[in-house]
Amino acid sequence: MTHVITQNCCGDATCVAVCPVNCIHPTPQERDFGSTEMLYVDPGACIDCGACADACPVDAILPKDRLTGAQREYAAVNAAYFEDRADAASRAAGGSGSEPADHGPNFHAWGRPVFERTLPSDFAPLRIAVVGTGPAGMYAAEDLLLHTGAEVTLVDRMPVAGGLVRYGVAPDHPGTKGVGDTFARLYAHPRVRMYLGLEVGGDVTAEELAAHHDAVVYAVGARADRRLGIPGEDLPGSISATTLVAWYNAHPETAPDAVDPSAERVVVVGNGNVALDVARILTADPEELAGTDIAAHALGALRASKVREVVLLGRRGPADAAYTRPELLALKHLPGVELVVDDHDPRIAEGIDAAGAGDKAAVLRGVSRRAVDWSLPPAPGRRIVLCFHSAPAEVLGDGRVRAVRATAAEGELEIPAGLVVRAVGYRGAPVPGLPFDEATGTVPHEGGRVTGRPGTYVVGWIKRGPSGGIGANRACAAETVGTLLADALDGALPAPEHGARAFRRLVRGRNRRLVDARGQAAIDRAEVARGLRAGRPREKLATVSELVAAARGRRRLLG
Numbered sequence: 211m212t213h214v215i216t217q218n219c220c221g222d223a224t225c226v227a228v229c230p231v232n233c234i235h236p237t238p239q240e241r242d243f244g245s246t247e248m249l250y251v252d253p254g255a256c257i258d259c260g261a262c263a264d265a266c267p268v269d270a271i272l273p274k275d276r277l278t279g280a281q282r283e284y285a286a287v288n289a290a291y292f293e294d295r296a297d298a299a300s301r302a303a304g305g306s307g308s309e310p311a312d313h314g315p316n317f318h319a320w321g322r323p324v325f326e327r328t329l330p331s332d333f334a335p336l337r338i339a340v341v342g343t344g345p346a347g348m349y350a351a352e353d354l355l356l357h358t359g360a361e362v363t364l365v366d367r368m369p370v371a372g373g374l375v376r377y378g379v380a381p382d383h384p385g386t387k388g389v390g391d392t393f394a395r396l397y398a399h400p401r402v403r404m405y406l407g408l409e410v411g412g413d414v415t416a417e418e419l420a421a422h423h424d425a426v427v428y429a430v431g432a433r434a435d436r437r438l439g440i441p442g443e444d445l446p447g448s449i450s451a452t453t454l455v456a457w458y459n460a461h462p463e464t465a466p467d468a469v470d471p472s473a474e475r476v477v478v479v480g481n482g483n484v485a486l487d488v489a490r491i492l493t494a495d496p497e498e499l500a501g502t503d504i505a506a507h508a509l510g511a512l513r514a515s516k517v518r519e520v521v522l523l524g525r526r527g528p529a530d531a532a533y534t535r536p537e538l539l540a541l542k543h544l545p546g547v548e549l550v551v552d553d554h555d556p557r558i559a560e561g562i563d564a565a566g567a568g569d570k571a572a573v574l575r576g577v578s579r580r581a582v583d584w585s586l587p588p589a590p591g592r593r594i595v596l597c598f599h600s601a602p603a604e605v606l607g608d609g610r611v612r613a614v615r616a617t618a619a620e621g622e623l624e625i626p627a628g629l630v631v632r633a634v635g636y637r638g639a640p641v642p643g644l645p646f647d648e649a650t651g652t653v654p655h656e657g658g659r660v661t662g663r664p665g666t667y668v669v670g671w672i673k674r675g676p677s678g679g680i681g682a683n684r685a686c687a688a689e690t691v692g693t694l695l696a697d698a699l700d701g702a703l704p705a706p707e708h709g710a711r712a713f714r715r716l717v718r719g720r721n722r723r724l725v726d727a728r729g730q731a732a733i734d735r736a737e738v739a740r741g742l743r744a745g746r747p748r749e750k751l752a753t754v755s756e757l758v759a760a761a762r763g764r765r766r767l768l769g
């Protein structure tokens with residue numbers, strides 16, 4: 211028997227450190243790390259101790275005999291990774307690539323412990339501000355708290371913590387949201403101060419923040435969305451996936467009526483994981499979604515929704531689609547939703563049929579293939595249609611979206627649709643007071659240190675661009691914190707001009723609606739209580755006023 215890593219894996223490698231036989235790969239020390247869609251357990255070496263399952267923050271690891279439904283496919287997915295590695299190693303050694311793999315427990319050789327990110331015990335505690343409470347910021351804060359005696363000031367422009375875990379992860383992925391519980395443990399840490407609802411570049415300047423801290427780490431993500439650059443993309447009825455995701459996650463800056471699901475067919479431009487999230491939520495049974503923390507306004511709209519068909523338009527073929535295999539596997543097993551491949555181009559079937567067992571396109575074997583007649587309304591039932599080798603050319607409509615014109619191998623397609631969702635990626639936005647590279651949408655840096663700004667650092671998507679999932683931020687944060695601590699040891703951090711009390715006075719004078727850690731806890735309790743009353747696990751507060759009032763209800767609002 212073996213344990214198996216499944217869909218929720220965010221690749222943070224927490225499990226690697228606890229496995230006594232080193233059978234979870236790729237490890238952060240291996241070249242593949244960060245380039246695979248998830249981590250994998252070697253079934254031939256696993257001794258089934260369960261330590262990894264206890265450590266995983268998103269409950270992604272299960273004993274093989276407890277896999278159900280779509281999870282069952284992951285036993286083969288895990289095993290295939292090691293077969294491919296064995297074949298590649300064999301070929302590199304001059305073999306045929308088909309010799310049996312050399313499985314077996316690989317017990318760690320315990321050497322002297324190495325502490326890569328630490329400061330001498332007599333080093334004066336640093337005071338570090340971390341701007342952004344999403345995964346990148348929280349991994350950086352965790353690293354600082356675990357490895358140093360630093361005091362951490364957590365700042366977020368929203369009056370509630372969580373960043374993309376709260377406002378980016380789809381509500382039907384509660385396991386992935388579980389990583390937020392790991393981060394939430396840090397909110398009440400005695401060396402953490404929280405200032406939620408504080409905008410850097412609004413309430414305080416970057417210079418003021420720096421003047422009150424030894425260093426500032428920006429983890430502000432990539433808030434903007436990339437544009438299609440085609441006519442009609444700004445027509446009413448054409449929205450960004452950023453808007454739709456914020457809508458179903460109750461983001462206070464997105465109106466409850468920002469999405470109108472009254473059309474029978476929706477076209478999503480793009481086929482990355484966010485596009486798949488959008489397709490799943492729009493076709494899901496609303497009563498299933500009622501068991502999640504989806505925004506109450508979105509749940510109400512989806513209960514009245516007329517959407518029956520979501521078409522995912524992708525420029526490339528099935529072998530090169532942007533989604534990851536785990537998310538596509540999940541799409542195949544959606545209850546009551548048919549998955550269809552539009553067979554309008556011979557390259558599509560060829561690509562699927564010729565795919566190797568471990569290839570992304572192979573997941574589509576057995577999925578219904580047919581040439582969709584777009585002149586007809588969607589057939590009864592709910593379905594997701596994958597339309598490969600189709601590039602959007604124009605959003606058509608007179609005052610409102612009517613259809614999407616796309617180029618295809620043989621001529622053009624015109625797909626009637628009442629809603630178009632642009633899901634072609636995120637893009638970083640300039641951070642006031644910091645340099646910005648318009649071409650990449652990132653802040654220029656060396657190992658996380660912002661170019662030309664001693665004491666200022668970046669982590670996450672604003673550092674490396676919008677790629678990689680939640681877990682990728684752990685290694686990214688380790689690099690940035692490593693650079694910061696090296697700078698501290700080198701005496702390269704500018705001395706702060708003011709202390710923690712002065713900072714508190716400054717921000718309280720600028721913004722009377724700040725929320726601290728107790729206010730955050732009060733918001734959490736209020737949302738769970740609302741959920742209980744509605745028979746749901748949680749009902750999120752969807753406006754700044756409601757969030758601040760919930761925090762103030764416990765009389766823990768700063769100011």
Ligand code: SF4
Pocket residue numbers: 215218219220221222223224225226249265266267268269270271681
């Ligand atoms: S989420 Fe992290 S701990 Fe869980 S399986 Fe993936 S890499 Fe391991």
Ligand code: SF4
Pocket residue numbers: 212213228229230231232233234251255256257258259260261262263
């Ligand atoms: S069950 Fe134990 S041996 Fe198997 S992968 Fe997990 S930690 Fe390693």
